[in-house]
Amino acid sequence: xxxxxxxxxxxxxxxxxxxxxxxxxxxxxxxxxxxxxxxxxxxxxxxxxxxxxxxxxxxxxxxxxxxxxxxxxxxxxxxxxxxxxxxxxxxxxxxxxxxxxxxxxxxxxxxx
Amino acid sequence: xxxxxxxxxxxxxxxxxxxxxxxxxxxxxxxxxxxxxxxxxxxxxxxxxxxxxxxxxxxxxxxxxxxxxxxxxxxxxxxxxxxxxxxxxxxxxxxxxxxxxxxxxxxxxxxxxxxx
Numbered sequence: 001x002x003x004x005x006x007x008x009x010x011x012x013x014x015x016x017x018x019x020x021x022x023x024x025x026x027x028x029x030x031x032x033x034x035x036x037x038x039x040x041x042x043x044x045x046x047x048x049x050x051x052x053x054x055x056x057x058x059x060x061x062x063x064x065x066x067x068x069x070x071x072x073x074x075x076x077x078x079x080x081x082x083x084x085x086x087x088x089x090x091x092x093x094x095x096x097x098x099x100x101x102x103x104x105x106x107x108x109x110x111x112x
Numbered sequence: 113x114x115x116x117x118x119x120x121x122x123x124x125x126x127x128x129x130x131x132x133x134x135x136x137x138x139x140x141x142x143x144x145x146x147x148x149x150x151x152x153x154x155x156x157x158x159x160x161x162x163x164x165x166x167x168x169x170x171x172x173x174x175x176x177x178x179x180x181x182x183x184x185x186x187x188x189x190x191x192x193x194x195x196x197x198x199x200x201x202x203x204x205x206x207x208x209x210x211x212x213x214x215x216x217x218x219x220x221x222x223x224x225x226x227x228x
Contacts, residue, residue, distance in 0.1 A: 002155060002157070004155075009194035031213075031214065033214075035216075041217075042218060042220045042221065043202060043216075043218035043221070044218075045215045045216060045217065048213050048214070048215055050213070053138060056215050058215060064195045082140070090155060090156065092156075092216075094214060096214075097213050097214040099214065100158055100161055101158075101214070101216065102147070102158070103148075103155040103156040103157070104155050105154060105155045106155055
């Protein structure tokens with residue numbers, strides 16, 4: 001158990017819908033990262049938050065957004081979903097930026 | 113820009129044989145390097161990391177990796193494979209400077225099969 005909790009574990013939704021994925025980092029970790037894992041793209045960095053502020057952006061679509069709340073949990077919002085958004089979404093956390101990151105079990109999103 | 117190349121998307125070894133998973137990186141600055149393992153339906157677990165200290169890094173489950181700057185490589189090895197090592201392995205690189213955030217750039221992964 002990495003100490004990073006992601007909910008839900010599985011999500012099935014229809015095209016055009018909006019979903020929210022939630023991540024609770026390890027206790028004391030200030031940095032949260034979101035990654036997308038798909039068969040064709042592999043593991044891709046989406047976005048990072050550090051102590052409530054956005055710090056880095058990767059290949060994140062405009063339809064996707066995230067935030068980190070004062071209690072340090074983070075949410076990834078995916079809207080206007082398309083079939084191609086089906087993937088495993090991971091959250092990771094670390095104490096400081098650049099230190100080792102611990103991954104949650106992921107949320108498997110299926111868009112039908 | 114940083115990148116990682118893992119040579120071989122599938123590697124198969126016999127139980128007890130040497131495991132060698134190859135990783136080459138590209139980076140404009142000496143990077144931090146990581147190996148993660150992913151078991152089916154699980155998240156990623158850190159096996160080991162290189163952060164500019166000793167070039168030979170020992171990790172969990174008997175794995176080790178050697179950072180070779182001249183070859184821009186960070187290959188993962190284990191002297192004797194066990195059935196429980198069957199999983200997907202990812203090499204990753206990150207910028208060592210804190211102001212870059214620490215995001216990981218992953219290779220495409222290598223699936224390791226272990227035959228009895």
